Amino acid sequence: MRRNWNAIWMVAQREFQDQFRDWRIIVPMFIMVALFPFVADNSTRQAINFMNRFGGDLILDRIIPFVILVIGFFPLSFTLIVALESFVGEKERGTIEPLLSSPLDDRHLYLGKLLVGVSTPLLFSYGSIGLYLLLLSRRPIEFPSAYMMTLILLLTFAHAVLMVSAAIVISVQATTIRAANLLASFVVVPVAFLLQGETVLIFWGDEGVLFYAVAGLTILSGLLIRLGLSHFKREYLLGREIDTLNFKTMGRTFLARVTGDAKSIFEWYRLEIPSTLRQLRQPLFIVISLAVLTVAASYAWVVIYTPTYIEITPDRIQDAQKYLSENLGNVDVLSSNIPAPWLFLSNVRATVLFLFAGLISFATLGVTLFMVNMALIGVVLGGASLINFSPTLVFVSAILPHGIFEITAVIIATAAVLKVGAVLVTPQPDKSMGEIFLLSLADWFRVFIGLVVPLLAIAAVIEVYVTPLIIKMAFPYL
Amino acid sequence: MIESNDLSKQYNNDFWAVDGVTLNVQPGQILALLGQNGAGKTTTVRMLTALLSPSRGWARVGGYDVAKHPQEVRANVGVLTEQHGLYMRMTGEEYLDYFGKIYGLDAKTRKSRSDYLLDYFGLKEAARRRSGEYSKGMKQKLALARALIHDPVVLLLDEPTSAMDPESAQLVRSEISRLRSSKRTIIICTHNLAEAESLADQIAIIYRGKILLNGTLEELKRAVLGPVEYEAKFAHEFDAGEFELPSGAVLASRTATSLRFRVEAPQDVNPKLVNALTSRNAPLVSFQEVPKKLEHVYLKTMADAQGVIYAA
Numbered sequence: 001m002r003r004n005w006n007a008i009w010m011v012a013q014r015e016f017q018d019q020f021r022d023w024r025i026i027v028p029m030f031i032m033v034a035l036f037p038f039v040a041d042n043s044t045r046q047a048i049n050f051m052n053r054f055g056g057d058l059i060l061d062r063i064i065p066f067v068i069l070v071i072g073f074f075p076l077s078f079t080l081i082v083a084l085e086s087f088v089g090e091k092e093r094g095t096i097e098p099l100l101s102s103p104l105d106d107r108h109l110y111l112g113k114l115l116v117g118v119s120t121p122l123l124f125s126y127g128s129i130g131l132y133l134l135l136l137s138r139r140p141i142e143f144p145s146a147y148m149m150t151l152i153l154l155l156t157f158a159h160a161v162l163m164v165s166a167a168i169v170i171s172v173q174a175t176t177i178r179a180a181n182l183l184a185s186f187v188v189v190p191v192a193f194l195l196q197g198e199t200v201l202i203f204w205g206d207e208g209v210l211f212y213a214v215a216g217l218t219i220l221s222g223l224l225i226r227l228g229l230s231h232f233k234r235e236y237l238l239g240r241e242i243d244t245l246n247f248k249t250m251g252r253t254f255l256a257r258v259t260g261d262a263k264s265i266f267e268w269y270r271l272e273i274p275s276t277l278r279q280l281r282q283p284l285f286i287v288i289s290l291a292v293l294t295v296a297a298s299y300a301w302v303v304i305y306t307p308t309y310i311e312i313t314p315d316r317i318q319d320a321q322k323y324l325s326e327n328l329g330n331v332d333v334l335s336s337n338i339p340a341p342w343l344f345l346s347n348v349r350a351t352v353l354f355l356f357a358g359l360i361s362f363a364t365l366g367v368t369l370f371m372v373n374m375a376l377i378g379v380v381l382g383g384a385s386l387i388n389f390s391p392t393l394v395f396v397s398a399i400l401p402h403g404i405f406e407i408t409a410v411i412i413a414t415a416a417v418l419k420v421g422a423v424l425v426t427p428q429p430d431k432s433m434g435e436i437f438l439l440s441l442a443d444w445f446r447v448f449i450g451l452v453v454p455l456l457a458i459a460a461v462i463e464v465y466v467t468p469l470i471i472k473m474a475f476p477y478l
Numbered sequence: 479m480i481e482s483n484d485l486s487k488q489y490n491n492d493f494w495a496v497d498g499v500t501l502n503v504q505p506g507q508i509l510a511l512l513g514q515n516g517a518g519k520t521t522t523v524r525m526l527t528a529l530l531s532p533s534r535g536w537a538r539v540g541g542y543d544v545a546k547h548p549q550e551v552r553a554n555v556g557v558l559t560e561q562h563g564l565y566m567r568m569t570g571e572e573y574l575d576y577f578g579k580i581y582g583l584d585a586k587t588r589k590s591r592s593d594y595l596l597d598y599f600g601l602k603e604a605a606r607r608r609s610g611e612y613s614k615g616m617k618q619k620l621a622l623a624r625a626l627i628h629d630p631v632v633l634l635l636d637e638p639t640s641a642m643d644p645e646s647a648q649l650v651r652s653e654i655s656r657l658r659s660s661k662r663t664i665i666i667c668t669h670n671l672a673e674a675e676s677l678a679d680q681i682a683i684i685y686r687g688k689i690l691l692n693g694t695l696e697e698l699k700r701a702v703l704g705p706v707e708y709e710a711k712f713a714h715e716f717d718a719g720e721f722e723l724p725s726g727a728v729l730a731s732r733t734a735t736s737l738r739f740r741v742e743a744p745q746d747v748n749p750k751l752v753n754a755l756t757s758r759n760a761p762l763v764s765f766q767e768v769p770k771k772l773e774h775v776y777l778k779t780m781a782d783a784q785g786v787i788y789a790a
Contacts, residue, residue, distance in 0.1 A: 010580060094559070098563040101559070102577065102581065103580070104580060235530050238530065
């Protein structure tokens with residue numbers, strides 16, 4: 001342990017030394033740290049005056065944590081450049097080879113660079129926040145709670161780890177600094193969205209949700225570090241493989257993986273699809289378990305907690321039933337309002353969205369979206385139970401007929417996304433990161449085109465033409 | 479010791495950068511690896527340093543398999559890379575100390591090794607200056623000092639004297655010779671054929687990833703340029719006419735003032751040849767071996783490989 005730490009520190013120490021000897025890094029950072037809190041303090045003063053005139057204490061309460069978050073974020077965004085060039089910069093300057101030729105372990109090199117990448121911006125971020133808080137202490141204003149402060153500091157830490165670990169992954173994979181800088185948008189754009197989301201959470205003021213945001217970001221950062229470590233190979237920094245992007249080979253590899261050894265579509269369904277499903281056994285088990293748990297939890301939450309917010313009186317139940325009978329009266333002509341092809345495309349789009357969300361988050365966001373959808377089932381069933389409808393009957397008549405295909409399709413799609421995420425963070429020494437990415441995408445596509453799309457098509461037809469009739473039969477009084 | 483068998487490296491599943499390299503360099507030997515740019519020298523060295531994994535074949539460096547024990551290989555090898563690879567904001571002293579630490583040397587050893595190398599390569603005065611301020615030659619010497627800081631048993635040196643002035647280059651060659659005497663195993667990749675000729679015990683010529691020739695300088699000369707030639711020079715025009723040559727000697731060429739003989743066993747045949755010439759009152763000024771340089775061997779080999787005619 002101590003030997004490992006010494007080696008990591010050795011790599012980091014030189015980088016620290018190098019950074020603190022480079023005025024081009026230090027001067028702007030000091031200016032940013034020293035200047036921005038004063039600007040922010042001045043803005044806060046003006047905000048206080050403004051709010052005092054019109055009475056907006058609540059907004060004021062939210063503005064301070066928001067400003068702290070922004071102050072902490074600025075130095076992080078700047079030092080992204082340093083992290084981006086950590087490996088590829090050394091490669092371009094020709095300093096990487098002596099380092100790679102040394103007995104240092106891959107982990108030591110990677111974690112040493114990560115340590116510097118995270119520590120330097122955090123030092124400046126926390127310094128900046130500290131200065132702002134010091135300036136703020138002179139103002140007649142209430143400080144954010146200790147819990148909120150802790151959350152923001154943790155959020156800043158998670159931002160640093162997330163951005164730097166993503167930047168280092170890019171730095172390892174890029175061939176030139178220019179390429180790394182161009183690829184930086186893959187870090188900057190998602191983080192910009194993230195920051196906007198966090199701003200909403202801060203203004204919302206729900207510390208509990210903010211805690212989950214911190215937890216989510218920490219998990220994502222951990223996965224990014226694991227991804228970086230899994231795919232860090234000295235060879236990539238020196239080899240020629242990553243210098244070329246051969247679309248023809250990529251296309252061939254992708255297609256070969258999708259079709260497998262099958263010679264006809266029947267053989268593909270007979271051999272390849274079952275084999276893929278066998279590979280998905282573990283993710284399927286996880287996703288099905290999550291689905292069951294989510295439906296049960298959301299059902300229980302609605303049944304238990306709704307009465308604490310709304311009093312369920314016989315009048316209210318009657319109103320709800322009346323509302324349903326008025327709105328579900330024309331359910332048997334659903335096809336004229338929602339055509340089956342539209343429903344099908346909408347569901348296909350949702351499963352593709354799961355994939356994209358999964359790709360940027362190592363499956364976590366894709367699985368979360370899936371869970372949100374499952375939670376809706378629980379909510380519907382819980383709601384039905386509250387207005388004295390049998391949840392079982394609702395499930396059997398309104399969800400199961402098409403759900404047997406639709407839910408199955410979504411479960412399979414999510415399991416495939418989960419597998420993509422798992423594969424990305426699993427070390428595979430014989431394959432490059434690009435190869436692993438391409439093959440896991442092909443695996444997803446095989447399942448998507450072979451099972452998910454046909455199942456969703458069947459589900460859409462049943463949902464539009466069959467389910468409404470069953471609902472009518474189950475609830476004739478509606 | 480460096481051993482490799484069928485060592486090969488393929489890129490993008492279609493291009494063999496190194497194809498079936500077999501080497502055997504014993505302790506106390508220097509192998510010069512010659513070849514054009516892009517011939518596969520650097521890839522070979524990188525595989526021997528366990529930086530690139532072989533696509534086929536195996537290599538053992540300092541007793542360790544490069545694929546199975548990469549860390550041990552790297553710990554036992556000193557590498558001078560194509561680019562000097564110095565950190566420009568570090569002083570020479572700091573740089574050597576840093577790499578000394580990486581190679582696990584204690585503070586006392588680091589200091590003594592660093593002092594010795596800085597002193598030997600004439601960098602003592604500049605030891606506390608940032609290496610960014612060094613001249614090209616000084617940078618190269620510091621990089622070489624880095625490769626030697628842990629006193630490795632195996633040295634892989636890529637163009638060790640490039641960018642150096644003649645005195646510095648001589649200094650480096652002396653150090654390499656000294657290391658050979660102390661039983662180090664050394665591979666030098668170089669375009670400097672005179673340097674290879676003066677230093678190497680073994681020479682390998684690599685072309686498009688394949689070793690075309692491998693052996694001692696004499697073996698290479700004989701294999702590529704044929705038997706040794708001796709030239710008799712005369713004081714003035716001399717018509718030797720037709721005379722019987724001792725067996726083992728063949729007349730290779732003649733001018734008005736010289737004759738060239740191809741001789742298989744010079745120790746036996748040359749005295750007879752000189753006797754034959756003097757008995758015919760040849761105005762002999764000198765009788766000596768026609769110098770054949772490594773340059774001729776290299777250029778002829780390359781010409782043959784490319785299918786062109788080599789004009790000496």
